[in-house]
Amino acid sequence: MTRFDRYMLSQFMVLFGFFALVLVSIFWINKAVRMFDRLIGDGQPAWIFLEFTALTLPGVIGVVLPIATFAGAVYVTNRMTTESELTVMQATGYSPWRLIRPVLIYGCLIALMMSVLSHYLIPKSLSQLRLRQAEVSQNITAKLLTEGEFLHPAPGITFYIRDITPEGELRDVFLSDRRNDKTPVTYTSTQAYLVQEGGGTKLVMVDGLAQNLRTEGNRLFTTHFDDFSYDISSLISRDPTNLNRVDFALTGDLLFRPAEMAEITGSTVPEVLYEAHGRFAQALMCVVAALIGFATLLVGTYSRFGVWWQIVGAFTLLVLIKMVEGGVSGAVLASASAWPLIYLPTGIGALLTIILLYLAAYPGIWRRLWPFGPRKGPSGPVEGAA
Structure with a gap:
């Protein structure tokens, strides 16, 4: 990696950390307030509340990671565009294909974090949370001693x-x-x-x-x-605690023993495969979010009004990819042989990134496709010059 690559990557990671911290705090506080009312109302001590909220934290982090990845990529790219840093680098010979390399590394790093969460930490924390909830619900003494x-x-x-x-x-x-x-x-x-x-x-x-x-x-x-x-x-009902659930199982068992895991968990084989491959798709979605957020903001020419429409376009593309993800889930859950469809949103995101980078590398094509954008005058870019 060159010095500029390391600079961009550091900017992405810093802003990603900021957005992740803010979003995790919002989601976690929302869950913690409801859990606090329920546990303290039942007479449970404060350390039980802290334990339960800690066990919900991996799941909350898994939800916000793709959002924070996208927000960090868009914010940094917008700032570097506004301050003409990307313009300077493109003037020195950096093409959009070259500029996206640190973004790809950034997305892969976040995908690695998501993989650790989805394949190990989230299943373990959910199973432990379910077990502790069953133990607490059967703790009659704590419920009565108030x-x-x-x-x-x-x-x-x-x-x-x-x-x-x-x-x-x-x-x-x-x-x-x-x-x-x-x-x-x-x-x-x-x-x-x-x-x-x-x-x-x-x-x-x-x-x-x-x-x-x-x-x-x-x-x-x-x-x-x-x-x-x-x-x-x-x-207090003492129903046996069922820890044999598909979302509690490890990914290796789901991939290599789908029929056996379906019987153990009381699920179907398509549900087992959907859970297993969905964990990989969640990590890949972090890469897609970073690439879409960066590549969309490279499209278009200079405008003194900023890149607000590129930001809206990047958000819209990400929403459409998530809609495709929701649409293919029904087909995957209906047939075990349809599990490759889980990776269709990732493929669409990669294809859109390639198209956006091509349009950024050849802006003449984009000006013909989008006639309402700013045009270049003899002394530089102007807005609708006569």
Whole structure:
């Protein structure tokens, strides 16, 4: 790489880092706020929230990498065009085909990052997140040990604790069980304890009252008790955690054992192949985003109004490529032999880049195709000179 190549690459990486940081922060905060309300509302400690948000981070980064790649390429190219840096380099003999070399290296570096994420970090983080969510959802103690709030750990259940002593004693406990509409039961006690027994959790209430309402006949039965044990394990469903999902599997297993992985994960062979090749396509899309963002801004002649229409055109081309990507997904999911269509958007992006570079290398063709652009006068480029 020449000094100019290293200069361009450094500019791309710096702006990419800036846009990636901003976008990851926006997406991550949006997820973190919703997760915070749910976890803290269930009585989970703050470190559980931090662990869950950290496990969602690889997926968030994977979403924003192509966007940040495109934004970095467009911003740097626009700045270098405005400051005439690209014009100077073209005047020294650098053709558009030569100028795009550092952009290609830039896209490949981001594609390498995306490959690490999509092939390893995202599947691992998703499976670990699913496992931890199942463990937390079965943590009855954390759901119930909240002072001064009416909690609803399960449909039809209301639980309240006035105070919790440092020794773990629950004071002034209220428990309403309305899961059976015909016979709702309400328990109150001055003291209570949570006890682990036989693989389950029981609420042992001391010096309390049980009120059983019979809706048929509208009669209320009350029972005073010195101590009473209530099994609360059934309040939380304990369905087995399924970690055999296609998006949790490693890419090598999906590629070389599609039929076996389809049986293990309960998916179809086209779904397995779509997931496997889609991970490669995500990395290649980062390269396409960088090339499209740079090549589009090279097209056209000088204009004192800037390159705003090239920026809009680059964004439009990228949207069209994403639409093609969405369109071929149905065909790939319908037939296992159609998996090469996953790479069609990448091929279209490469073809568009070649066309754009050709138009940039031969601007006369572009002026004939786009008659509304600026024309060159005898003393240089002017806007609609008479």
